[in-house]
Amino acid sequence: RVWEAGEAGDVAASWSGPHFVVLCGGDEDRARDVAAALTSARCVVVGGGGEGVPARYEAAVLQTLELLQRIVAEKPKDEVLIQLVVAGAGAEALFGGLAGLLRTARLEHPKLRGQIVVVAADESAAQIVAHLQESARRPHEQAVRYSAGTREVASWRELSPDAGVAMPWRDGGVYLITGGAGGLGLIFAEAIARGAKDAVIVLTGRSELDDGGHARLSGLERLGARVAYRRVDVADGAAVRSLIAELRESHGGVSGIIHAAGVIRDSFLLKKTADEIHAVLAPKVAGVVNLDEATADLTLEFMILFGSGAGAFGNVGQADYAAANALLAEYAAWRNEQVRRGERWGRTVSIAWPLWRDGGMQLPEASERQQRQMGLHPLATEAGLEAFYRALAGESGEGDEIAVLSGEAGALR
Template structure:
């Protein structure tokens, strides 16, 4: 199967039904006025704007809030709701808030590192009436339009044979930023050899004195192109404007390919405003400068190189995810204004060159476990040609091993649940199996089972084939954990056990043995707790308030509740007085009231 038919995706917003269930909230600004008892949700409203200064300020502010939220133990039982407006395009609408889009990328990375702690909502109106239902749906990000809740899902795009973006004449000039990089050289050759470009303006910090520039110029000239290297810091708007002024009128600039970028990976807790800015400069600032400075030029193509990290929210890449999410939004924003715009959200490239070559063994293992396979040069070039011919602002170009994800038995990103629908079932099954195993294990042997589980997860994260090499009493600090590995390990162990574990688990319980003893105490606490023998109306009401009626029906519980409302046992379906249609018109309160009224009449 051609790579162009299996590795091109886009993010789609699908409507879902949630119950109208208003819950207690407090705004982030008022958080300091509360004591230890927090409401179920704290709402952080984000500033909006499209200029580089506002984008940076917004992401700096949200980063600080995220770090405070995740570091404070008393916040652990509440959810942080980060609210934006106009930051996603639900039905082809304009993205009017690039700062909010960048915040979205940052938040998605934080969600990956700390599942269940944060929800991202983009809304055109108030969220109070729907918030309880949204939280019950366990969706990490939603968009609300006219009172309708939508969720993000990755869908496959079947590429056509449409011509690639840009029809370049022999006298046209095409600009590439980041030209000294691996991808800059690769695509410069491709644009000349396959797309007919004959005049290239190549920008990099060092220009013609950069590594490989002389050889690249000669190779491009042999392919029939005129080449000009320019030393330019693309984060400097004035310098970039000067370069554009220098383009000859008889060879107008008709194509922009923005490939500049840097990596500075780190877990959310370790990021700083300076580390955010280091990534934003060549990615976001430069793209926004190009967007503004070329607005009046006769461009046929405006293509920015982004990353799937923006859509997925890769752990350890909060700054990179934020920057690339902003680029994806810029492409949609340009299209809404009638300008050309495409953001190519690349997955993992092969390790031969580019930023992927900078990844260490730990990062490569992490990418492999994610189910994302590397793209070869030939595959990347084919995807480039296919994607730039699509009517899609921000296609995701990635080789995803969906079969491996289906069989992994662990949580799959919600974004992929339309392609791998077993996500929640598989995750809950793993913890249920462990609980069943512990229940059938003698008391004196349960700790050993948990030590085995912990050592197995450590071996997986650190790339060991045999868990026996992990000594139970050896400190995690000596096993090769970094901050991101610790987060990934905590999340994997939480999935395996079904327990909510502190972010500092490997520091609080510094060896497999110590952590297993902590887990044993947690499971012990669950066993010792006695189930309630009587359930009050309020306790049932509170429990069911968080469950959408559609989910009760899907779980096979709604019919049982309907029978309860009619005072029937499970064997008698006659004389049913409550119909499916009338049930669908009720909320949970109405259903429970009906149940209690009918049962009291009996």
Template sequence: QGLTHLSYSEREVLAQLRLPAGADSEGYELHPSMLDAALQAAVGLSISQDIQKQPGTFVPYAVQAVAVYGRVPHNAWAYVQYSAGSEPAGSKLKYDIVLTDANGAICVSLKGLAVRSIVQPVDNGLFYSTPEWQVKPLADGDKVSPIEPGSNTLLLVGLEPDVVETITATFDSAEVIAFPQPGPDIAGYMRHLVGQSQAQLKGLIPSKASGPGHQVLVVARDTVARYIYAPLAGLLKTARLEQPHLRGKVITVSNPEIDGLMSILSQELRSDSFQAMEIRYDASGVRTAKTLREVALPAPAKRGYLKPGGVYWIIGGLGGLGRIFARHLLEQGDHVTLILSGRSALDEVAKQHLADLKRDGGTVAYLSADVGQWADVERVVRTIREKYGSLNGIIHSAGVIRDSLIFNKTAVEIEAVLAPKVSGMLNIDAVTQAEPLDFVVLFSSMAGVLGNIGQADYAAANAFLDSFAQHRQSLVEQGQRSGRTLSINWPLWADGGMTVDDET
């Protein structure tokens, strides 16, 4: 929590450090949190090297010399370089670290800090959980702070113009940005919402990195479909990981009374409770928070979920996970037909993957299609109907990553990442809404639940998938869609999944 900014090259790192709020510095020349932050800064030297590719975890185990010249202040700098004779290779590394005050005066130096890689057996045990909303009132013991001028941003989604005016006048020390009710172009609205919110966070990073912290509250009426603004939860969770001084919540309110809304905002702005970042208030003012509850998977049904001779569409079917599940369906099904689709035409590698799947039995076909384009989705579904007679299930495993920190994200990158999951899923749902499907499975990611450094847009896209799955399932229960809808937040896979690249 003490590392606020990092600049690096292949041979050196310069890091800005700040003592975390609430840390007791009394009696310390070098607070443990500041030392820990300096050690974290040393990791920056491995960002563009092959160190991170080595197995195990690097931990410090010895230091040649420590010199203390004065007390390290709450705001300091750490300069890190390799020790003489140490190179970014092998399982042992040595660093020299100098901590200075804001004026560059040396406070502490560490010579020959040695770290080594410790490899432990990998435990591949999986835990399963499901989201649920639990009553979580703001406790009396929660820290309450005054509303600091310039330290709050309100992103208002779908609130009435007169309500926006009242909020702006009441909380005049906060920056208020209002997004109108969404129109018919939901995908375009969401691109704008995520893009503008990312730009807002980007603007807060340099100006607040050394300040008291900044909180961003997203406030939406429950009259706006939750999946439309759910991506902002993934965005804010990632922002907090990348920049600990940024804190955020996504708050849904049902109370139509302006006084009730003002009271809610006043309490949330003054509260330092950020353990839960997705909050709902019902019409009675009861506060609930989105949490995870561990569950046990039910025993497999005796009756298979695949129809004999059924037809199943896997979007991203020749990607890593797509191939894994294509093979699974071929093994589990009885003479099933798989329609795999992807944006690219078949190259030699893809042709080989397709040939390998066909050897597993069943019928496997490939269609080139970009699900981000409505016409492509309509063409695929029409082709399936005409050639195979029916469509029984869909697995949406397509995804794109463009890894970079929020501060470096571009609108082009964000749009590329959102397209297959946001535009893609909206198009798939629109075209197949009358199809008698047995299931629709969306491949999401833990990034959508927890955020992930370097993947703010990817976290946003997956948070959308999770929320849209709940939305579609509610339509199933109302008789407006067919087939169980399920979103799965996959962790990292040993084979086939998406990961953050080495540079990020």
């Protein structure tokens, strides 16, 4: 995903339908000023409650979801524009993950049109109102950013294949894979075991391993890796800190992290509950925060966040899962900024994966059939690994979020 200069030329007339502005971050004073100047829209504030990123983000998801549910329940006859105002820097930028929720909302309810408007943290209410009014004239632009006097629009740029990309694993490296007992985690554990001599691979999961899991770990050890499984809930900060402390003591630290933990609780937007949202957000959102904070002083070589196409493009029935995965993309950008300031180590990339043929979460048969009709095919393991190596080998300027698609190239483009 990249930011490019916005369109020039004529624009549509001012938005005349129902209009909501959601200001993220809890700044009530600025919200009042925006509401006073933008009388044509209803303004609300989200994300102001709780302490820490996970609590504030979950509050914002719940508050935004409740707003969307109220709008849908009223059965609007015209299209409704929902603009989310997000700060462009610091932890406040993480609220940009709400874009995943909006994308899913539009897929389920086509009369809802969402737009993220990213602004500088120090912009006045008058400047924000001007940005909102300008962007409302281009409602087809789903994400807009104002920075240093320029207006940019988010888009996707295809990466060219890169032959001969080197594997990121190194001999004797120590690699942590959360959600490691799942199909996708085990695929990457095997890739490490085959690609690096004497590698240490630590897999985590919330459940005890069954006989099949123990057999897979034994297979990895036969490839020459030292493998361990730890029952850890990554949403539990104390448990994550304890795990990282153990790895420091026993192996001297961690070389790289693959954050692949996740759960789904699929249901339509109107039926989503707070319990479902908490269950879905916890492993992704609290998980990445806990991993990042526990390893803040380690010289990591990489931190890879396994997201989903639901976050990048939305997916029916997965409003919460989309919001969780879209947060990972924003977190990757935020952490890379910290790396540039010398506060963290190792490149962070969020990869929005499609359905894998041999691993990861599976779709119901009807959903998979629908994807095939759209030209999408389950991702083969070899192609997925190649995409992973390509994503990690790229320069940081290529993007903090990379989406992988598998299928008929003509249909996908």
